[in-house]
Amino acid sequence: MRQGSVRGDGTVPRQRGGRSADELGWDESLYEGGEDGEGGGGGDDDGPRSRHKEGDRPRPRRRRKRRALRWFAIVLAVLILGTAAAGYLWYEHLNGNIRTTPMPDGKRAAEATPNAAGQTPLNILLIGSDARDNAENQKLGGAKETFNGTALADVQMLLHLSADRSNMSVVSMPRDTLLQMPECTDPDNGKVYPATTDRMMTNASLGRGGPGCTVLAWEKLTNIHINHFMMVDFAGVVSMADAIGGVPVCVDANINSRNSKGEGSGLKLKKGTTYVQGEQALQWLRTRYGFEDGSDIGRAKAQHMYMNSMVRELRENATLTSPNKLRRLAEEATSALEVDEGLDTVKKLYDLSNELKRVPPQRITMTTMPYEYVGVRVQPKPGDADQLFRLVRDDVSLDGKDSPQKKKDRDKAREAKASDDPAAAPAETGVRVLNGTATSTTAATPGRASTVAALLQNKGYTRAAADQSSTPVQERTVIRFPSADLEGDAQALAKSLGLPLSSVEESKEVTGVTLVVGGDWRIGDVPPKPKPDEKDDKAPDTADALNGADSKACMRVNPNYTW
Known part of the structure; x- marks a missing residue:
């Protein structure tokens, strides 16, 4: 591995000709x-x-x-x-x-x-x-x-x-x-x-x-x-x-x-x-x-x-x-x-x-x-x-100039269809709950994973458990599943919480049905419904x-x- 020298590792500097920075009047x-x-x-x-x-x-x-x-x-x-x-x-x-x-x-x-x-x-x-x-x-x-x-x-x-x-x-x-x-x-x-x-x-x-x-x-x-x-x-x-x-x-x-x-x-x-x-x-x-x-x-x-x-x-x-x-x-x-x-x-x-x-x-x-x-x-x-x-x-x-077909494909992905995979009973479905409630400006809500896991247990998901592992910022609450045989279980969980099917996504980063509580659900017993402006496909004016x-x-x- 050819390492760089940004951390002061003593790498021999490249030699370049020309005048020095001092000669150029560096302040x-x-x-x-x-x-x-x-x-x-x-x-x-x-x-x-x-x-x-x-x-x-x-x-x-x-x-x-x-x-x-x-x-x-x-x-x-x-x-x-x-x-x-x-x-x-x-x-x-x-x-x-x-x-x-x-x-x-x-x-x-x-x-x-x-x-x-x-x-x-x-x-x-x-x-x-x-x-x-x-x-x-x-x-x-x-x-x-x-x-x-x-x-x-x-x-x-x-x-x-x-x-x-x-x-x-x-x-x-x-x-x-x-x-x-x-x-x-x-x-x-x-x-x-x-x-x-x-x-x-x-x-x-x-x-x-x-x-x-x-x-x-x-x-x-x-x-x-x-x-x-x-x-x-x-x-x-x-x-x-x-x-x-x-x-x-x-x-x-x-x-x-x-x-x-x-x-x-x-x-x-x-x-x-x-x-x-x-x-x-x-x-x-x-x-x-x-x-x-x-x-x-x-x-x-x-x-x-x-x-x-x-x-x-x-x-x-x-x-x-x-x-x-x-x-x-x-x-x-x-x-x-x-x-x-x-x-x-x-x-x-x-x-x-x-x-x-x-x-x-x-x-x-x-x-x-x-x-x-x-x-x-x-x-x-x-x-x-x-x-x-x-x-x-x-x-x-x-x-804002995506092709009509790209916009159509994106809208179709957002309107996820119900899975043909039959869902297991809630008591038979293991659910891992992660706390992703941190936002770009606010720390995660303490104990949020445990609180939501308890809510799920009251809904019959007795195998729901909080995972205290560090979780990346998650803007919106999502449910992830690793393979098609668990898609029905993940969608059933979304339905029980009142989440849209578009909040369910396949991910190779998880090993079972995983609920990531996002920054949109920092408090309360029910996740908020997606706001209409969350589908705006336009950079905010403040992005300049x-x-x-x-x-x-x-x-x-x-x-x-x-x-």
């Missing part, structure tokens, strides 16, 4: 606490303004620049590997570049059910690490006091590719989102981190067992099964800055991201559209002061705009057919990535890229998890966040959706940072 003071959170992670890294005139498309430079462009290179790498993989002369060499870490072995969310055509969706967690575990990352990240400290997952995006490969959804989670952490095991040393009852910032998950723990934290919150992860650190993306070329971005007023205290990225652009690369691209991606309310939310929106614009440029830019450029991109992409063992070869990455490239920009939807403030931190917004996660979990396109083909999107500039 390390921005990582010394302050608004950007704990641990020195994710501050606005400032460099000198570009020597190109604003509005001009800059000329390529010969030297590689030391510029941390972070998370967007992950998706770029996947997109370009498909075109580069034809060069199998470097196949083994490129395979050797790829670093791997195993997926977690802990309790996972159930895998998605195949659609009517037998297809399943694909979920990939994209992680940007702020690791300062070697000299190169230290120069790029600043904050000398954090050298070799615990890495933070300062960028987290869930990329969902639909089962029919017609559309793609991306959900960003702000790095300072407060969550309960699951139990995690560090694959490097076997250290076990116990589950937490108190909430922590989500970016701390990376230091509790690596990217596998970040995967588990997402699954615990969303109940969405994650198939793969892809992660980069500062050094891993530096060399790809100029390889991308100019990308057009837009601001609705002149912007100068620098205040009287010297805080800001140094981004200075004129109103309208400017092609940015290198230093200016770095500044755009890390600008917080000057965009909207100056929070990480505005920065995420700017990153979404850049990512969409970059994808459009890559598709339209004929120069990417250059063999030399493709060789360089393949080399840098494979060196930049740390992935799970399911993506450990160029062939696997190539196959994945072919899947992703099938989606046109107009079917890509970028969103931010609906949130609400808790002091200076945020938490998932009750209702809206759950709705967004449900749409992704149910493979509903966030742009941005379509991948929207070339007119413009960042709103804070009046205090204009010139």
Whole structure:
């Protein structure tokens, strides 16, 4: 197993040419606490303004620049590997570049059910690490006091590719989102981190067992099964800055991201559209002061705009057919990535890229998890966040453009038919009861599994028993069964509780009839009937959706940072 170096394991850093971060005017003071959170992670890294005139498309430079462009290179790498993989002369060499870490072995969310055509969706967690575990990352990240400290997952995006490969959804989670952490095991040393009852910032998950723990934290919150992860650190993306070329971005007023205290990225652009690369691209991606309310939310929106614009440029830019450029991109992409063992070869990455490239920009939807403030931190917004996660979990396109047949199949699945399997008598049916009443913002109701098990016993299900095992968040109450010979028993249980048949589902994760009491049944003797709006197939407005083909999107500039 080729391990990465995000947790300070002493891996020899990759050597890259070009000027140092100090020579580029890096402002390390921005990582010394302050608004950007704990641990020195994710501050606005400032460099000198570009020597190109604003509005001009800059000329390529010969030297590689030391510029941390972070998370967007992950998706770029996947997109370009498909075109580069034809060069199998470097196949083994490129395979050797790829670093791997195993997926977690802990309790996972159930895998998605195949659609009517037998297809399943694909979920990939994209992680940007702020690791300062070697000299190169230290120069790029600043904050000398954090050298070799615990890495933070300062960028987290869930990329969902639909089962029919017609559309793609991306959900960003702000790095300072407060969550309960699951139990995690560090694959490097076997250290076990116990589950937490108190909430922590989500970016701390990376230091509790690596990217596998970040995967588990997402699954615990969303109940969405994650198939793969892809992660980069500062050094891993530096060399790809100029390889991308100019990308057009837009601001609705002149912007100068620098205040009287010297805080800001140094981004200075004129109103309208400017092609940015290198230093200016770095500044755009890390600008917080000057965009909207100056929070990480505005920065995420700017990153979404850049990512969409970059994808459009890559598709339209004929120069990417250059063999030399493709060789360089393949080399840098494979060196930049740390992935799970399911993506450990160029062939696997190539196959994945072919899947992703099938989606046109107009079917890509970028969103931010609906949130609400808790002091200076945020938490998932009750209702809206759950709705967004449900749409992704149910493979509903966030742009509302699913085909009539897909909508018909989804409605049919919701209107489950009665099983032909005869149900056993209640007293002969064993029922395992789990407490899944936790929500994205509220802890589970204590003793709920025992309470509901007692209710079932009063209904004649004398073999019902509470299971106190940790259970992922369950938005709605469901009944699961492992095989067709228990479907009738599961449906009979649903009928006795007044639950619709659509709440009964087959799952290989259970060994018998299992009732998971959801967040909709935290109190009372009878589960509530599903609300009509629970079938709404639309992303909430608070998700701030941005379509991948929207070339007119413009960042709103804070009046205090204009010139």
